[in-house]
Amino acid sequence: xxxxxxxxxxxxxxxxxxxxxxxxxxxxxxxxxxxxxxxxxxxxxxxxxxxxxxxxxxxxxxxxxxxxxxxxxxxxxxxxxxxxxxxxxxxxxxxxxxxxxxxxxxxxxxxxxxxxxxxxxxxxxxxxxxxxxxxxxxxxxxxxxxxxxxxxxxxxxxxxxxxxxxxxxxxxxxxxxxxxxxxxxxxxxxxxxxxxxxxxxxxxxxxxxxxxxxxxxxxxxxxxxxxxxxxxxxxxxxxxxxxxxxxxxxxxxxxxxxxxxxxxxxxxxxxxxxxxxxxxxxxxxxxxxxxxxxxxxxxxxxxxxxxxxxxxxxxxxxxxxxxxxxxxxxxxxxxxxxxxxxxxxxxxxxxxxxxxxxxxxxxxxxxxxxxxxxxxxxxxxxxxxxxxxxxxxxxxxxxxxxxxxxxxxxxxxxxxxxxxxxxxxxxxxxxxxxxxxxxxxxxxxxxxxxxxxxxxxxxxxxxxxxxxxxxxxx
Amino acid sequence: xxxxxxxxxxxxxxxxxxxxxxxxxxxxxxxxxxxxxxxxxxxxxxxxxxxxxxxxxxxxxxxxxxxxxxxxxxxxxxxxxxxxxxxxxxxxxxxxxxxxxxxxxxxxxxxxxxxxxxxxxxxxxxxxxxxxxxxxxxxxxxxxxxxxxxxxxxxxxxxxxxxxxxxxxxxxxxxxxxxxxxxxxxxxxxxxxxxxxxxxxxxxxxxxxxxxxxxxxxxxxxxxxxxxxxxxxxxxxxxxxxxxxxxxxxxxxxxxxxxxxxxxxx
Numbered sequence: 001x002x003x004x005x006x007x008x009x010x011x012x013x014x015x016x017x018x019x020x021x022x023x024x025x026x027x028x029x030x031x032x033x034x035x036x037x038x039x040x041x042x043x044x045x046x047x048x049x050x051x052x053x054x055x056x057x058x059x060x061x062x063x064x065x066x067x068x069x070x071x072x073x074x075x076x077x078x079x080x081x082x083x084x085x086x087x088x089x090x091x092x093x094x095x096x097x098x099x100x101x102x103x104x105x106x107x108x109x110x111x112x113x114x115x116x117x118x119x120x121x122x123x124x125x126x127x128x129x130x131x132x133x134x135x136x137x138x139x140x141x142x143x144x145x146x147x148x149x150x151x152x153x154x155x156x157x158x159x160x161x162x163x164x165x166x167x168x169x170x171x172x173x174x175x176x177x178x179x180x181x182x183x184x185x186x187x188x189x190x191x192x193x194x195x196x197x198x199x200x201x202x203x204x205x206x207x208x209x210x211x212x213x214x215x216x217x218x219x220x221x222x223x224x225x226x227x228x229x230x231x232x233x234x235x236x237x238x239x240x241x242x243x244x245x246x247x248x249x250x251x252x253x254x255x256x257x258x259x260x261x262x263x264x265x266x267x268x269x270x271x272x273x274x275x276x277x278x279x280x281x282x283x284x285x286x287x288x289x290x291x292x293x294x295x296x297x298x299x300x301x302x303x304x305x306x307x308x309x310x311x312x313x314x315x316x317x318x319x320x321x322x323x324x325x326x327x328x329x330x331x332x333x334x335x336x337x338x339x340x341x342x343x344x345x346x347x348x349x350x351x352x353x354x355x356x357x358x359x360x361x362x363x364x365x366x367x368x369x370x371x372x373x374x375x376x377x378x379x380x381x382x383x384x385x386x387x388x389x390x391x392x393x394x395x396x397x398x399x400x401x402x403x404x405x406x407x408x409x410x411x412x413x414x415x416x417x418x419x420x421x422x423x424x425x426x427x428x429x430x431x432x433x434x435x436x437x438x439x440x441x442x443x444x445x446x447x448x449x450x451x452x453x454x455x456x457x458x459x460x461x462x463x464x465x466x467x468x469x470x471x472x473x474x
Numbered sequence: 475x476x477x478x479x480x481x482x483x484x485x486x487x488x489x490x491x492x493x494x495x496x497x498x499x500x501x502x503x504x505x506x507x508x509x510x511x512x513x514x515x516x517x518x519x520x521x522x523x524x525x526x527x528x529x530x531x532x533x534x535x536x537x538x539x540x541x542x543x544x545x546x547x548x549x550x551x552x553x554x555x556x557x558x559x560x561x562x563x564x565x566x567x568x569x570x571x572x573x574x575x576x577x578x579x580x581x582x583x584x585x586x587x588x589x590x591x592x593x594x595x596x597x598x599x600x601x602x603x604x605x606x607x608x609x610x611x612x613x614x615x616x617x618x619x620x621x622x623x624x625x626x627x628x629x630x631x632x633x634x635x636x637x638x639x640x641x642x643x644x645x646x647x648x649x650x651x652x653x654x655x656x657x658x659x660x661x662x663x664x665x666x667x668x669x670x671x672x673x674x675x676x677x678x679x680x681x682x683x684x685x686x687x688x689x690x691x692x693x694x695x696x697x698x699x700x701x702x703x704x705x706x707x708x709x710x711x712x713x714x715x716x717x718x719x720x721x722x723x724x725x726x727x728x729x730x731x732x733x734x735x736x737x738x739x740x
Contacts, residue, residue: 009682012683016686026690323668324683324687327683327686360679362673363684363687364547364673365636365640365669366636366637366640367636367667367668367669386548387549390550408550411550414545414553415553415556418542418557418560419557419560420560421560431512447677447681448677448681450681451717451720451721452719452720453716453719454716458513458514458516460515461511462511463536464515465515465516466518466519466522471504471532471534472533472534473533473534473535474535474537474564
C-alpha cells in the first residue's frame with residue numbers, strides 16, 4: 001500500500017512513562033465517570049432515553065441521502081449557503097475561498113472536531129490568516145501548540161499548574177497564578193478583544209435539523225454564541241452524518257449528549273442557528289455558510305454494520321470509560337478522535353494500512369458499549385476491523401493490508417488442533433509435560449513476564465482429572 | 475438477554491441475565507474452557523464438585539476444547555468458526571451447559587449466533603448457545619444454592635470479569651455467593667468494574683498498556699488489605715495473579731469455584 005503505519009504502540013509507551021500525565025487522566029476520568037453515573041442513576045430512565053436516542057440516530061441514518069438534500073434545501077431557503085466537500089482538502093479550499101472573498105485576516109473559532117479533522121488552523125496559517133481558538137480548552141491546547149487530547153475536554157491532559165506556567169510563558173500580560181478563576185479571566189480578556197475584531201467566525205455543528213434547516217450548537221462558555229454572532233461571516237463545518245430529521249429529534253439527543261459528556265442536564269448555551277441577519281435586524285452575521293464534509297463517511301455508510309459508527313453524537317463518554325484511554329491519554333492515538341470511537345472511526349477514514357493498529361488498542365471490555373448513549377456496537381466493529389485488516393476485501397480502505405502469512409498459519413494450525421479432539425489431547429498433553437520448560441525469552445512469553453510471573457501449566461489437564469475422577473463423558 | 479450486539483444489560487440491575495424457563499434439571503454439561511484445562515484444572519474440578527454437591531449429574535464431554543474466542547477476537551473468524559463448530563457435537567439434547575468463565579460463556583452465548591450466521595448449522599449453534607450459563611449465575615439463579623462456611627476468618631476482594639458483567643449480565647451473583655460465607659469479609663475494589671488489562675492477545679500485543687492496567691488493578695487490590703482476590707475468569711486471574719506474584723505481593727489469586735469449594739468442603 002505504501003502508506004506508513006502510525007505507531008500507536010510507540011506513542012502509547014511514551015505516554016505511559018509520564019507519571020503526571022497518567023495522574024491527570026486517572027483523576028479526570030474517575031471524576032467524569034462518577035458524575036455521569038449520577039445523571040443516569042435511574043436505569044429504567046437510562047434504558048428508555050438511550051433507546052430513543054439510538055432510534056433517532058438510526059432513523060436519520062436510514063434516510064441519510066434524503067435528509068441531506070432536505071437540509072440543503074431548507075438551509076438555502078433560510079439564507080444559509082451550503083457547500084459540499086468530499087475531502088478535507090476540498091473543505092479547506094471552500095473555507096479559504098470564502099475568507100479570501102471577504103478579505104479575512106482574523107478568524108475566531110468555536111469548538112469543532114471536524115475542523116481538527118481538516119487541520120484547519122494550520123491550513124489557514126499557511127495562507128496568512130490568524131485562526132484563534134475561543135473555547136478555553138482549545139485555546140490552551142493552541143497556545144501549547146498541541147492537539148486536543150479529548151473531544152470534549154481538549155486540555156484534560158494538563159493540570160492547573162501546567163496551564164499556569166503555559167499562560168505565564170505565552171501571554172504577554174499574564175502574571176503567574178494557579179487560581180482557576182484568574183486564569184479563566186485572563187483568557188477571557190484576551191479572547192474578548194479578538195471577538196470584536198474577527199472577520200469570520202467558525203463553528204462546528206452538533207446537529208443539523210433537516211426539516212427546518214437549523215444548525216444546533218451546544219456549549220458552556222458563550223464563545224460559541226460569540227463566534228457565530230459577532231463576526232460578519234459565520235462558517236459552520238459538519239460531518240455529513242450529523243443530520244437529524246425533525247426538530248423534535250433535538251431534545252432527546254441534546255439531553256443524552258450533555259449528560260453523557262459533562263454530566264450536565266443541559267449546557268449553559270444551546271444555539272439554534274436558522275438564518276443570517278435579516279432585514280431590519282440589528283445583529284447577527286451577514287452571511288452563514290455550512291460546509292458539509294464527507295471524508296470517507298459515505299464509504300462507511302455503504303456497509304450496513306460499519307454504518308453504526310456514524311450514529312455517534314461525539315459525547316466522549318466512551319473515552320472517559322475506556323481503561324486504555326485512561327492509561328495512555330488522547331495524544332497517543334495521534335488522531336483527531338481518540339479512544340474507542342476514534343479506534344473504529346479513524347481506521348475507516350484513513351485506512352487500515354495506516355491505522356490498522358487502533359482496533360487492537362482495546363481489551364474488548366465493553367465498558368464503552370455499556371455507556372454509549374446511542375448504543376453503538378463499538379467492540380463488534382472493533383472485531384470486524386481486526387478481521388478486515390488481515391483479509392483482503394473491498395468494504396474498508398486498506399482491507400488485507402495487515403495480512404501476515406506467519407500469523408495466518410499460526411491461527412490455521414491452532415484451529416486444526418483445537419477442532420480435533422485427538423490433536424487437542426496430544427497438544428495439551430505435550431504442553432502439560434513440557435510447557436513449563438519454555439524459556440521466558442520466547443516471544444509472547446517475554447512480553448508477558450515483563451511484569452508478571454510465568455504462567456504455570458498444570459501437570460494434568462481438566463480432561464485428565466475428569467477422566468480420573470470418573471466424570472461421565474457424553 | 476439480547477443477542478443483537480447492542481444491548482448490554484445495565485449494571486445496576488441484580489441478576490439481570492437470562493431467567494431460567496425450565497424446572498431444575500437433573501443433569502448438566504460442563505464446558506471447562508481451554509485456559510482452565512491447561513492452567514487451572516483444580517478450579518475446573520471444583521466447579522464440577524460444586525454442581526455435584528447440589529445433587530446434579532455432571533457430564534464432561536471429553537471431545538470439547540475451546541469456544542473459539544482467541545481467533546475470533548484476533549480477526550480470524552473462519553478459524554474461530556471451525557473450532558466452535560467442533561464443539562457442537564458434544565452437547566446434544568437440552569441440558570444446560572455450565573461454564574466456569576464469563577468470557578467463554580459470553581463468546582458462546584452472545585457471539586456464536588453472529589459467528590454461525592448464514593451457516594448450515596446456525597440453528598444448531600444457536601440452540602447450544604441458548605443453553606449456556608456462567609457457573610455462578612447457574613448456582614444462584616437455577617440452583618439457588620446455600621453455602622455454609624467451614625473456613626477460618628479471612629478478608630478477600632472480588633474482581634469482576636468484563637465479559638461476565640457486560641456480556642452475560644452477571645454482576646451480583648458471585649458476590650452474593652461470597653457473602654453467604656460467614657467468616658469471609660468481602661471488601662469491594664474501588665474500581666471493581668474496570669478491566670484488569672488482560673484482553674487475550676492484547677496483553678502481549680500491547681504489553682506496556684496491559685502492564686499499566688494490571689498495575690492499577692494490583693494497587694486497588696492492595697488498598698483493600700485483602701489476603702486473596704477472587705475472580706470468575708481464568709484470563710483475568712492469570713493476569714492478576716501473575717502480576718501479584720511478579721511484584722512479590724502477598725495476595726493470592728483464586729478462582730471463585732475453587733474458593734467456594736475450599737470454604738464449604740473443608
